[in-house]
Amino acid sequence: MDHVTLRKQVKTHDDQGNASKSTVTEQKENLSDIWNPAFNEFQFGDSPADVNSHLPNPFDSSKWEDLPQAHENKEDVVKYFWLPLSRFGDKITKFIPPNTTVNEQSYICFLFIHQKLYFISIRLFHDDTHQNYNDIVEAYANAVNTPVIETGHGKEFFYTDDSIIYVAHFHDDKSHILIEVLQKGHSKSDDNTFRQLSLDRERKLSPAQTFIPSQAHKYDIMISYSHRDKELSHRIYYRLLEDKFRVWMDVENMYGPIVERMAESIENSEFVLLLMSNAYKSSSYCQLEAEYAFKYQACLIPLVVKNDFTQTGWLGMLVGLRHHIDFTKTTFDDAYAQLCKELQHFRTQSIEKSQPLKSTE
Structure with a gap:
């Protein structure tokens, strides 16, 4: 420019x-x-x-x-x-x-x-x-x-x-x-x-440079979030794009067959980030997304994006004891680094599981 x-x-x-x-x-x-x-x-x-x-x-x-x-x-x-x-x-x-x-x-x-x-x-x-x-x-x-x-x-x-x-x-x-x-x-x-x-x-070295994308998925990551939390949610989204991850996110507001687009984005993504807040927990659309991702057995990574969030109700039950990354308790860069580490950890596990077992003979 x-x-x-x-x-x-x-x-x-x-x-x-x-x-x-x-x-x-x-x-x-x-x-x-x-x-x-x-x-x-x-x-x-x-x-x-x-x-x-x-x-x-x-x-x-x-x-x-x-x-x-x-x-x-x-x-x-x-x-x-x-x-x-x-x-x-x-x-x-x-x-x-x-x-x-x-x-x-x-x-x-x-x-x-x-x-x-x-x-x-x-x-x-x-x-x-x-x-x-x-x-x-x-x-x-x-x-x-x-x-x-x-x-x-x-x-x-x-x-x-x-x-x-x-x-x-x-x-x-x-x-x-x-x-x-x-x-x-x-x-x-x-x-x-x-x-x-x-x-x-x-x-800085892009985390995606050491991240081996799945050939079975169109996207590396799908972001599920409440539009009431869009400031931090968009920041995470654009940072992931900058680091060359393949990301699906409803940046504005979806139109047309909403449920169908939700399902397609989850089915075509290896990881689903749940950007948790009380606004997310109270949203019927967010609940629908999260529960479908859970039933589809997508790899869920919960992120806390509001400091007043309480892990109760349907979201507390769905997330359970999963490790979550809290963007409200540390700097953005530190929390983002934790997220990249978590993505790499699950990706490595997935690769190892897909490897055929070596014969003991």
């Missing part, structure tokens, strides 16, 4: 007109359904002069020698210019949705290395009126079809592809949130957390 273009890649089920009406009415209308960031006139590789020409009030000089230097970058010469988002006037909707406001101190910064644009940082400051920017963050995340992550301070996200690293995260002092697009192959030296996150994601 050499152009800094962030667009939705899939339609929602609302667009298809077949989503469950009861679910739609429960969902709050989201800005991300009607708006996308649109600052694609700024392209990675642009010179300072190119970027300057697209600004509402161009700077008097965009010569390399006249730009301020980001001295915190110790690896190379990085220069930049910045301006308040308010300078864009009516065109501020390139960066924030219509009918929303940001703190007047909020700004955008363009950074250059070797006289080429490689990094864009938008900083949205908090005040009494703007205590969070969750709607804006969710709209940005939706532009690349990536899930948001709930934190104690508000929503964040992390996305990467072959060209960019794209994140929303809070500054260390929590005074503002940063929405940033970084060209792959570079680092952001003034934020060690961001740098470490990008390096870890790029360098």
